[in-house]
Amino acid sequence: MTKTTKIKxxxxxxxxxxxxxxVVKFCVEHDLPKYLWHDMSLVLDEAVANAIxxxxxxGKEGRIQIDLVNSEGETSVRVIDRGIKFDPLKLPxxxxxxxxxxxxxxxxxxxLMKKLADRVSYSYKYGTNVLTIKFDMKNKE
Numbered sequence: 072m073t074k075t076t077k078i079k080x081x082x083x084x085x086x087x088x089x090x091x092x093x094v095v096k097f098c099v100e101h102d103l104p105k106y107l108w109h110d111m112s113l114v115l116d117e118a119v120a121n122a123i124x125x126x127x128x129x130g131k132e133g134r135i136q137i138d139l140v141n142s143e144g145e146t147s148v149r150v151i152d153r154g155i156k157f158d159p160l161k162l163p164x165x166x167x168x169x170x171x172x173x174x175x176x177x178x179x180x181x182x183l184m185k186k187l188a189d190r191v192s193y194s195y196k197y198g199t200n201v202l203t204i205k206f207d208m209k210n211k212e
Contacts, residue, residue: 072142072143073140073141073142074101074140074141074142075138075139075140075141076093076096076097076138076139077136077137077138077139078090078093078136078137078138078139079134079135079136079137080119080134080135080136080137081132081133081134081135082122082123082126082127082131082132082133082134082135082152082154083123084120084123084124087116087119087120087123090112090115090116090119090137091112091116093137093139094108094111094112094115094139095108095112097139097141098111101141101146103141103146103208104208107146107206107208110187110188110206111139111146111148111206113183113184113187114148114183114184114187114188114204115137115148115150115204117180117181117183117184118148118150118159118184118202118204119135119137119150120180121157121159121180121181122135122150122152122154122200123135125154125155125157126152126154126155126157126200127152127154127155128155131154133152133153133154134152134153135150135151135152136149136150136151136152137149137150137151138151144207144208145205145206145207145208146205146206146208147203147204147205147206148203148204149201149202149203149204150200150201150202150204151199151200151201151202152199152200153198153199153200154200156195156200157200158193158195159181159184159193159202160181160185160191160192160193162181184204188204188205188206189205189206189207190203190204190205190207191203191204191205192205
């Protein structure tokens with residue numbers, strides 16, 4: 072059976088700490104492993120911060136919805152907003168082999184998101200960005 076928890080936030084960076092509390096509550100309710108609390112919180116922090124910083128031009132007000140979904144063997148999160156169209160998956164992976172002072176700024180959060188999750192996808196329909204991050208729970212414990 073699929074269970075979904077919806078979190079709605081204003082596009083205000085001050086609302087990000089609320090995400091962790093909701094993720095922990097969701098994970099406890101669904102008896103999910105503790106490592107997933109951290110992974111989900113980290114990818115959501117990055118995805119929501121990006122939506123807030125870059126998705127709403129010139130401080131335009133908006134809402135961001137997060138769906139936490141638990142289905143048999145898979146847990147996923149969706150970050151949904153009506154900000155500027157932006158597919159973070161089209162960004163190249165950062166150069167993690169060069170010295171830190173020679174690296175370009177940006178891209179590490181999205182890179183980390185792709186490393187922590189099993190699948191990350193993006194879609195844009197009817198003025199809405201949807202970033203979906205999936206964690207496969209089969210064969211992980």
